[in-house]
Amino acid sequence: MTQKVRVRFAPSPTGYPHVGNIRTAMFNWLLARHSGGKFVLRIEDTDVARKVEGAVKAIMDSLRWLGIDWDEGPDVGGDYGPYYQSERLELYKSAAEKLIAQGDAYYCYCSPERLAELRAEQVRRKQPPGYDRLCRNLSQEERVKKEAEGIKPVVRFKTPLEGQTAYKDVIWGQVVVENSTLDDFVLLKSDGFPTYHLANVVDDHAMKISHVIRAEEWISSTPRHLLLYKALGLEPPQFVHHAMILGPDRAKLSKRHGAVSILDYRDMGYLPQTMFNFLALIGWSLDDKTELMSRQELIDNFSLERIGKTGAIFNREKLDWMNGVYIRKLTAEEFFEAVQPYIMEDLDAGKALIEDEEYVRAVLPLVQERARTLLEVVELTRFFFVDQLEYAPGLLIGKNMDKAATAKALKAAQDKLKPLKPFDTDSLEAVLRPLAPELGLKTGQLFAALRVAVTGRTAAPPLFDTMAVLGKERCLKRIEAALAKL
């Protein structure tokens, strides 16, 4: 590796980045950081029609959220800017003109209607769709005439009719394509904007990109790019195509598959370190067992060679598991910080209580090892923050219990609790555990009734800890309410 590594993430602002896009960015970033190279962010805003407002911000937010920082880009600048393709139009124009001048490209005046018709006809006759090269050999006279009609032409590449184009992909190995299967693709659209093919070739060269790491869907277009590099007399970069992330139906992941925007995952309560680790593991592996890896470990161990070539389905269940692992790794302080935005959104559950920071800090440790997402924390802790518990009275009566026994147990507990001086975990246990045999009950039976009375649920954090955090007053009030429900 004598060449200095310069890689790029080149999204088009036509929507919010999904996990697949971000994983591509990550692979690029990982290579840059692993090898001490540069990672550049370039916005490919050449499709005016599909441009989406706010997409650039979403792209940057997504990258920042995951800690994927860029050395050069629209906002930070760099020696190879500008980093918006819409600001580099002159470059593409002169490249196109150069190609026309040397006979490798030509103006095409065919209307979109004609092209659509042509394609429909080809499909109908089961022929390979593609431009029929009608304008490839237009005479000067015909051109002048079209020009006079006011038709804005596109510029098409004069693809060689014969021969083959081959290249060695870092991941896929040798890829060979017959030039005859490629049509004369568009370089410059009639609005003066370049197509992806032209723009990415011009820019990757201008920005001295060493490795083009992108998704598998680009493999088929790579020969076109190679042809362009050749015609322009440029040295092509290394090509690295990785497999795609698939939806549950094994098709290319798309909006159809539901929440796939990376920011949606943030909103659903996944930690950035989880997403980073998890995404890295889709289509890349270190060995036969290492799965939990920090950002630094990923950087240290990353290598292009270990990227796989089979598409992978995004396994949500495993993501949940991994997020649980990362949540448990958090310190109490980190967990508190992480959870803030999520519980604050749920204010009506008990505004005053949620704003009582000490109380929240006492509650959180009780659910930290039980939550798999930050959003789940809201659900898991709700009963700590409400005034009135709502639950079916039947829940109070547990296995092998009846109404009378339950009422008796709750009353007895009440009596024990009232005089309790330090209302903490230990004293609660000291007084409640012996109570069960006194009542002729199993501890489980007593505790179950108390749990429902105090939390409104049959599954909750450990009883004594929970009660201690709730406090004496609230506990007694809730037991009273339970008695009333019976």
Next chain:
RNA sequence: GGCGCAUUCGUCUAGGGGUUUAGGACACCUCCCUCUCAAGGAGGAGAUCACCGGUUCGAAUCCGGUAUGCGCUACCA
């Protein structure tokens, strides 16, 4: 239709001629721990390595074909 590529437990993957009775992880099941739920621990089930042929003493691993799937085939990226 053409071109390109892929195919190992349900899912993510390891393994690239003998070390493999194909390893790990998620999910699932059982048991332990235990006041419930988690977490944790110990087990279990789950893959004729897509199929068919070939090469070889020996193939998940190499070769060919078939099937299936996916991608590309836009004045989208």
